[in-house]
Amino acid sequence: MSAHLTATTLSAPLAERLACEPLREAGEVALFWLGQAGFVLEAAGQRLLIDPYLSDSLAAKYAGSPTPHQRMMPIPVAPEAIGRVDAVLLTHRHTDHMDADTLQPLARRFRRLRFVAPAAEGAEALRRADIEPGRLLAVDAGERHDILPGIAIGVARAAHETLERDAEGCHRFLGFAVEAEGVTVFHSGDTVPFPGQAEEVAAFRPDIALLPVNGRSPALAAAGIAGNLDAAEAAELCRAAGIPAMLAHHYGMFAFNSAEPAAIDAVAATAAPLGMERARTGLEYRLRTAPRLG
Structure with missing residues (x-):
């Protein structure tokens, strides 16, 4: 099977859409981009958040520094305004992926909310979300977990910019392959290319990949800021792993570490047969299973 991707413009603010019940119809997955690497994923009557950064905490942390983290896009929905959340997936500890000012309001509002994070960062995830250990599922690459009714995740390695391990x-750094409604959505986390990556990702048979495209540079590396795939590398990963569709993200948040939308679109325009699009706020992406050709 594969998935057919469509996009529709939201007719109301995201908070109003996320207050709606019921969720997607059977056999359908919905995605909403939250900016940076953040997504809402709805499927099987469940709602997941992946790497949500829904605050302005980094602007305060880096005020007056050579890399000011002023948001280029508004917060699309406040943590206090999301209708409900059943699980939060966190790929690594960087604050634009594991943000205390986002996680703690969610944890307080939804007392049964579960969090999934790298085992290597388990203690940090507990601290930032301010939760007890029983609410955290600590995972590592190579594992597969049923995290909610109708939803499972496979766990992959990521290299941001190296394949780092703890003691x-x-x-x-991890990526997640979310399996639901016969569809597999692969979120790579922050990563650059590394040996064996395409084969590892291909094993999940993703229908769509959510990949960063802000790239990397010696200047950012010298400032201690790890980089990611650029748009061409992201498209090549999809081709090598046999992934038919891709949403490009991790751009448009911080001016010093972004990618030009026109440059992303230029790669997408020549990426066929890959269906590559630049993720946009204000849209609802839907995936429905369809027979896989070939």
């Missing part, structure tokens, strides 16, 4: 050998 116990657990990977610090």
